[in-house]
Amino acid sequence: MSKHTHTLSLVNGQKVKVHERVHFRPYMLVFYILLVLAAVIVIIPVWWMVANSFETIKSYAFPNPPKFWPENFTWNNYSLVMMNTNIVGNLKNSAIVTAQDVLFNLFIASMAGFVFSKGRFPGKQPLLLLILSSMMVPFEIKLMPIYQIIQAMGLNNTYLGASLPGCLTAAFNIFMIKKFCDDLPDELLESATVDGASKFRTFLQIYLPLMGPIIATLTVTTVMTSWNDLLWPMIVLSRDEMRTVQSGLSQLTNSSFGPHAGMTCAASCLSILPLTVIFIFMQKYIVQSVAATGIKQ
Amino acid sequence: MQKTVKRQGFFKKYGEWYLMLAIPVIGSIMFNIYPLIVNAFQSFKNTAGSWVGLVNYNILFTDVLWPKAIINTLYMGVIGVGLSIPIAFLLAYMLNRVPFAKNAFKTIYLFPMIVSIVAVSMVFKFIFNADANSPMNLFLQMIGLPKSDWFSGVSTSRETVMIMTLWKSVGHAVILFFAGLQTMPVELLEAADIDGANEWKKLWYITVPNMKNTLIFVFITNSIGALKRFADVYAIASEYGQPGDTLVTIMIYIYRKSFSTLFYKDLGVASAASIILFLFIIVITVIEMRVTGESESLISNSRKRGAR
Structure with missing residues (x-):
């Protein structure tokens, strides 16, 4: 009946963790898909920022379509920003x-x-x-x-x-x-x-x-x-x-x-x-x- | 003679308490009460410092930019609060109902909170570039929609800023809602399960009413934050508020009138605008106290404690 991995119950007046089997319900799959989608939306912009900070960029604009892994890895951007x-x-x-x-x-x-x-x-x-x-x-x-x-x-x-x-x-x-x-x-x-x-x-x-x-x-x-x-x-x-x-x-x-x-x-x-x-x-x-x-x- | 003895006794008894409070008391007078009074007086004075009555308020309300600033602030506030509360609530609700990886999700959602708005704006300016090849426009193309100007379009700039702010702040509301959901008795939902209620009914008839206080708290703090909107619009459009003045908020207006190096500065008008903003915030705070009830408000809480 319970969908919780552990519930608190009282045994001899003490709280004890009781592990129960998780009964999988279809709604959980939907929930997980939506939660993962939200997490991906949260992560992508930061990931893109970090990836591009290591990319060799020769212009004032970022490469389009966006890159999510530096093709030509470089520390150059960091040394540029530290010098200038x-x-x-x-x-x-x-x-x-x-x-x-x-x-x-x-x-x-x-x-x-x-x-x-x-x-x-x-x-x-x-x-x-x-x-x-x-x-x-x-x-x-x-x-x-x-x-x-x-x-x-x-x-x-x-x-x-x-x-x-x-x-x-x-x-x-x-x-x-x-x-x-x-x-x-x-x-x-x-x-x-x-x-x-x-x-x-x-x-x-x-x-x-x-x-x-x-x-x-x-x-x-x-x-x-x-x-x-x-x-x-x-x-x-x-x-x-x-x-x-x-x-x-x-x-x-x-x-x-x-x-x-x-x-x-x-x-x-x-x-x-x-x-x-x-x-x-x-x-x-x-x-x-x-x-x-x-x-x- | 006796009086001095009594006074010495008073200081001996209480003096240390007062000394320990000296810094915050002086600080509050210096950086809260005094500035507020100065601001109120300043709003009735011209730049030369002489008393001009309501002239500054008159100037403020005849400035075409001021109504725009109010409309922009309220509009962005309504969109922001209207988007973030339902989305955050649904995320928290789903998190509460799944068995594994709750903490991992919470951590990921909260992460944007520590990323400064300036860095965020840099990334979002790229993702939501008006260029036809920008990531979001490519995405629109993919699902068959026409390209948008996003930050640079008069009709889309405010909405795009709100998307950015939603991205940054949704985790905060998720955490608060989740904490509220945790305190909700599990039996309620289990009883509903037995009665055969579906997910939607459980959410609407059991969870939402039980979460009233948390919802109000998040609503109020988000509303007050929205009235003071500055950092996100400043990070996108600096103090110019372009395109088409759509990103001029009340705080940007005040900033322009007090610190700008490019626009005409007028301290009196800036103070008048500050006073109006203050009134806005007071109204919301009073509504908050009414709604959440006397027992939960800050002041009565401390009063109750102090009376012991």
């Missing part, structure tokens, strides 16, 4: 901004999430509302004033300027960490206070290590959003040597003289390489993080 554009510098900038984002954002968020979850002090509710309000006001509509503030602080074209506005508000991560912290026992704080530990130390030494799962989840989502962010880094890091990989790439693909086809492919491949490596090694984890947070870039 600042892609390596762009990648470095992106890495620095992303690392900064993760560190600042998660440190600030985990501390604030802890305080909002475990703290007892007057004005907690209004302060929480003040911080969460930045989730209601999208970053996009505050673009110009924020840029003016960053400029007035002399932080435009600095890595710090790229990270600061996002990290100092961090509302979403604060909210997620607060929710996680709510399920941690209050008694740890009480006993630490009795032992005379300061609140900050309690946070750092007792609660922070317990937040592992949520911090890992938010690290994954923060890395993905900040690596792929285009609008803000493009505005604040506008000097060519400061551009992140996304804005560097968009400059390359949008340039009016028409970039060399193989070069754009190679540059695109380089831009997705770091996240792809992370994705391959942590795929299951990333799927879980997305399901848990619902975050969307």
